[in-house]
Amino acid sequence: MKKSGAFAVKLAVLWSVLAIFPTEALAIPAFARKYRTSCSTCHIAYPVLNSFGKAFKARGYRVPAEEKLTKDEPVSLGAPAWKQVFPESLWPADMPGGSVAAFWLSSRYRVNPSAAITNEFDGLHELYVLMGGTVGESLSFFGELEVIDGGTVPTAFSAALPRAFFQYNHTSQKFNMTFGLFEPRAVLTSTRIRLMRLSDYLSNRYGMPPTANAFSLAPHQRGIELWGNAEGPSNKGGVEWFFGVVNGSDARPGTTPAGAGAYGYGSFNTRFQTAMNAAGRTNQENNSNKDFYGGVNYKIGGMGVLGSGSEETLKEAENYVDNSATLGAFYYRGVAPTLVTRAGREALERDGNTFHRAGAKIDANIGKGNILAGIQLNRDKIREISRNFDELITQVEARYVLYPWLIPAVRFENLNPNFGKAFWRVTAHGSLMVRANIRLSIEGVLSRNSTTDPLKDFRRFEGGNDRQLHARLDFAF
Amino acid sequence: MTRVITLVVVSASLVRAGTITGTVKVVRARDSSNAVVHLSKIPARTFEPPKKPVVLDQLNLTFVPHVLPVLAGTTVAFPNSDEVRHNVFSPSPTKRFNLGTYPRGVTRTLTFDKPGEVALLCNVHTEMSAYVIVVETPYFAVTGKDGSFTITGVPPGEHTLNAWHEKAKLATAKVTIQGDEKVTLNLVLK
Numbered sequence: 113m114k115k116s117g118a119f120a121v122k123l124a125v126l127w128s129v130l131a132i133f134p135t136e137a138l139a140i141p142a143f144a145r146k147y148r149t150s151c152s153t154c155h156i157a158y159p160v161l162n163s164f165g166k167a168f169k170a171r172g173y174r175v176p177a178e179e180k181l182t183k184d185e186p187v188s189l190g191a192p193a194w195k196q197v198f199p200e201s202l203w204p205a206d207m208p209g210g211s212v213a214a215f216w217l218s219s220r221y222r223v224n225p226s227a228a229i230t231n232e233f234d235g236l237h238e239l240y241v242l243m244g245g246t247v248g249e250s251l252s253f254f255g256e257l258e259v260i261d262g263g264t265v266p267t268a269f270s271a272a273l274p275r276a277f278f279q280y281n282h283t284s285q286k287f288n289m290t291f292g293l294f295e296p297r298a299v300l301t302s303t304r305i306r307l308m309r310l311s312d313y314l315s316n317r318y319g320m321p322p323t324a325n326a327f328s329l330a331p332h333q334r335g336i337e338l339w340g341n342a343e344g345p346s347n348k349g350g351v352e353w354f355f356g357v358v359n360g361s362d363a364r365p366g367t368t369p370a371g372a373g374a375y376g377y378g379s380f381n382t383r384f385q386t387a388m389n390a391a392g393r394t395n396q397e398n399n400s401n402k403d404f405y406g407g408v409n410y411k412i413g414g415m416g417v418l419g420s421g422s423e424e425t426l427k428e429a430e431n432y433v434d435n436s437a438t439l440g441a442f443y444y445r446g447v448a449p450t451l452v453t454r455a456g457r458e459a460l461e462r463d464g465n466t467f468h469r470a471g472a473k474i475d476a477n478i479g480k481g482n483i484l485a486g487i488q489l490n491r492d493k494i495r496e497i498s499r500n501f502d503e504l505i506t507q508v509e510a511r512y513v514l515y516p517w518l519i520p521a522v523r524f525e526n527l528n529p530n531f532g533k534a535f536w537r538v539t540a541h542g543s544l545m546v547r548a549n550i551r552l553s554i555e556g557v558l559s560r561n562s563t564t565d566p567l568k569d570f571r572r573f574e575g576g577n578d579r580q581l582h583a584r585l586d587f588a589f
Numbered sequence: 590m591t592r593v594i595t596l597v598v599v600s601a602s603l604v605r606a607g608t609i610t611g612t613v614k615v616v617r618a619r620d621s622s623n624a625v626v627h628l629s630k631i632p633a634r635t636f637e638p639p640k641k642p643v644v645l646d647q648l649n650l651t652f653v654p655h656v657l658p659v660l661a662g663t664t665v666a667f668p669n670s671d672e673v674r675h676n677v678f679s680p681s682p683t684k685r686f687n688l689g690t691y692p693r694g695v696t697r698t699l700t701f702d703k704p705g706e707v708a709l710l711c712n713v714h715t716e717m718s719a720y721v722i723v724v725e726t727p728y729f730a731v732t733g734k735d736g737s738f739t740i741t742g743v744p745p746g747e748h749t750l751n752a753w754h755e756k757a758k759l760a761t762a763k764v765t766i767q768g769d770e771k772v773t774l775n776l777v778l779k
Contacts, residue, residue, distance in 0.1 A: 179619055179756070191718030192755070193708035196680040204715070 141214030141549070141588050142244050143168075147175060148183040150548045151588065156432045156511075157519045157543040157551055158588060159305045163434040163477070167419030170341045170352070172252040172281035172288065173244055176419045184210040189248070205248030212245040218309075220584040234263040237584070252279045254294075274332050275304070285418055286340040293334050297354040298405040298442040300473045300486035300507065303330035307511060307521050308541045310555045310582050314525045315471065315488040315505045322501050322531050323465055323492045325448045333358035335402070347420035349411035349436055360403030360446040401463055407442025414477060432513045437476040444469040452496045467492040480513040502530040517545040535561040551586040607743040607766055609728075609750065611774035612736040618756045621736030623656040624778065625722045627729035628740070629749035629761075636727050638662035642698055645709075645719060647675045652709060652719030656755070658729045659721060661704050668696040676712045683707050683723065706753065722753055752776045 144151055151158050154165030161169065168175055175181050190204030218238040223231055243255040256275040258266050266272040270293075277292030295304050303316045316330035335358030343350035411417055414436025450464035473486035490503040504527075511521035521541040528534040537559035544552045557580045613624040642664040646653045648671055659665060669675045669691055677697070678687035683705030688697040690713060701707065701723045711717040722729075728748075730738040745766045752760045757778035764772055 177617060179617055182619075188716035190715040191708075191710060193680070193710055193718055193720075194715060196708060197710070202715075 142212050146184040152548045160307045163415040208245040212243050214242045216240040216588045218586045222582040224580045290337040298444045299329050300471050320492045341417045343416035347416040350417035352409040355406040357402050357404045401447035403446035405444035409440035411438040434477045441472045484509045504528045519543045549588045553584050556581040608741050608771040610739040613732050613776045615754045615778045620734045622734045624732040624754040625658045626738045626752050627724040628726045630725040642666035656720045664700045666698045679707050681707045
C-alpha cells in the first residue's frame with residue numbers, strides 16, 4: 113500500500129508537470145496564426161523579442177521566406193503581372209486572408225504600501241486588441257487598441273489607441289518608412305517590448321520636474337520615421353539607421369509632473385495649467401515646432417539583422433541564443449512650452465524650452481543571457497533664464513533563460529539630476545511561461561533617494577512606484 | 590534579357606539515352622510546382638509546332654493550367670468554361686494582345702510565334718493570372734509540386750537548359766547528352 117501510494121504521488125507530480133509544461137504549445141495571435149508557428153519563434157517571454165523576432169519586425173512583419181512560410185492564403189488584390197500594365201492599372205497587392213486581430217489580456221495582484229489600497233486584485237488589468245498584417249510585398253500595418261488599461265477604460269484618445277501606423281519596406285530593406293502613431297526607435301530599449309511590466313524605464317518615461325516638461329520618449333509619437341537595415345559581412349549582424357520627425361506630444365496630455373515647480377520645487381503645476389488654459393490649450397504640445405531625432409544601431413555577430421540564415425524553417429529550438437553585441441546611439445531634439453514672467457504677469461511661452469535627449473547603449477547576448485547597459489542625458493534648456501536642467505540616467509538590465517519557460521531578470525536604474533539629489537531603482541522579475549502564450553510573472557520594485565528632504569525626493573514623480581510587488585498573469589490569443 | 594544564374598548540379602548518372610531529369614527548387618515560392626524547364630534553340634534544327642491548338646481554359650475564376658509551355662508557332666485555344674464572362678489579355682512585350690471579354694462556351698485562339706514569357710490577365714477578375722512560356726524546342730517540362738521534371742528524347746550534343754518560374758530569376762545550365770544516357774540535374778531558383 114505504501115509503495116503504491118508513493119507511486120501515485122509520483123504519477124500525480126509527473127502529470128501536473130506535463131500539464132503545466134507541455135513539449136509543444138502554440139500561441140495564436142495574428143502573426144502566429146498567419147505562419148502557424150508558436151509565439152516562441154519570435155519572443156522570449158512575450159513581448160520581448162528574440163533576434164528572429166527583431167528581424168521579422170525589421171522586414172515589415174515578414175519572415176525572410178515570406179511566401180513559402182505563410183500558411184494563411186492571402187487575398188489577391190491583383191495578380192503580380194498587373195505591374196506590367198501600370199500606370200494604366202492599380203499596382204497589384206494582397207491582403208491578409210485570415211484575421212489580423214489578436215488579444216492580450218492580463219490580471220494582476222499588487223501590493224503597494226504607498227497606495228490607498230495596499231493590496232489590490234485587478235480582475236482584468238489590461239485588455240489590448242493588437243492588429244497587424246501585411247499588404248502586398250512592401251506595405252504593412254500595426255495597431256493597438258487598449259480596451260482596458262490599468263483596470264479602467266481609457267478615456268483619452270492617445271491612451272486608448274497608443275499605436276496605429278503604416279509601414280513601407282523597400283525591397284532592399286535599406287530605406288523604409290513608418291507613418292502614423294508609433295514608438296520611435298530613439299530609445300535605449302523599447303517600452304512596448306519590455307519584459308518588466310510594473311514600471312517603465314526611467315529613460316523612456318521620466319519627465320523634467322523643474323521645467324514641468326512631461327515629455328517622454330515613449331510610448332508613442334505622431335509623425336514619420338525613415339529607417340533601414342543592412343546586414344553585415346557574411347550576413348552576420350548589421351546596421352540599423354533611423355531618422356524621424358514627430359509632433360513631440362507628451363505622453364500624458366493635460367498633465368505636468370505632479371507637484372512640479374517652475375525651475376524650483378514649488379506648486380508650479382497649477383500655474384502652468386492656468387496659463388495653458390488661458391492659451392486655450394489642453395496639452396503641452398502647443399507649438400508648431402516639430403521634434404526630430406536620429407540614431408544608429410550596429411550589431412556585431414549573431415543572426416543578420418534581416419534574419420539571414422533562417423529562410424528555410426521557422427527555428428523554434430534555443431532561438432533565444434544569439435551570441436552578439438549591439439552598439440547603439442540616438443539623439444532627440446524637441447521644443448516645449450514654458451512659463452515666463454512678462455510685465456509682472458505669468459504667460460505661456462510656446463517655444464521657451466528647447467530640450468535634448470541623447471543616449472548610448474550596448475545590448476549583448478551571451479549564451480542564454482542578455483545584458484543591456486545604457487546611459488542617457490536629458491537636458492531642458494530654458495531660454496528665459498539661460499539655464500540647463502539635466503538628468504543623467506544610467507541603467508543595466510540582465511536576464512537569463514534558465515529554461516525556455518523560466519526567465520529571471522533584474523534591472524538597475526539611477527537618475528542623477530543637476531537640480532537635486534539622485535535616486536536609484538531596482539526591479540527584480542521572474543517569468544514563468546505556463547504556455548507559449550500564457551505568462552505568469554512576479555515582480556518587485558524598490559527605489560531609494562539620496563536625500564530625506566521630501567521636496568527633493570524625485571521618486572514621487574514616478575507615480576508611487578517606489579516600493580511595489582505584483583504577481584501577474586498574461587494571456588495572448 | 591540575361592539574368593543572373595544560379596545552378597547546382599548534384600549528380601549525373603548514366604541510365605537511359607537522351608533523358609534529362611531532376612528537380613527544381615524555388616526558394617521563395619510556396620512549392621516548386623509550375624517551373625518550366627526547357628532546352629534553348631538547337632543550331633541547325635527546326636521543329637514543327639503541333640497542328641491542333643493547345644488548350645488554356647478558364648474555370649472557377651482561374652486559368653487552367655496556370656503555366657503553359659508551348660513550342661514557338663503553337664496556337665493556343667482559350668475557351669471560357671466558367672459561369673461568368675472573362676477577358677484574356679497580355680501586357681507582355683513578347684506578345685501584347687487582348688482577346689476581349691466573352692461569355693461561357695466561347696473559345697478564342699491565338700498563335701504564339703516569339704519565344705519568351707507571356708503573362709495572361711483578365712481585366713474582369715484582377716486576381717486571375719497565367720503564363721504562356723513560348724520556347725524554341727519541343728524539349729520542355731513543367732515541374733510538379735515536388736519540383737521534379739523529366740525531358741525525354743533529347744538529341745545528343747551540348748545543350749543549354751533553362752529553368753523559369755514566375756517568382757524567380759531565370760536559371761540556365763549547360764548539359765551534354767552523348768548518347769544513351771540519363772542526366773540528372775538539381776536546380777535552385779532564387
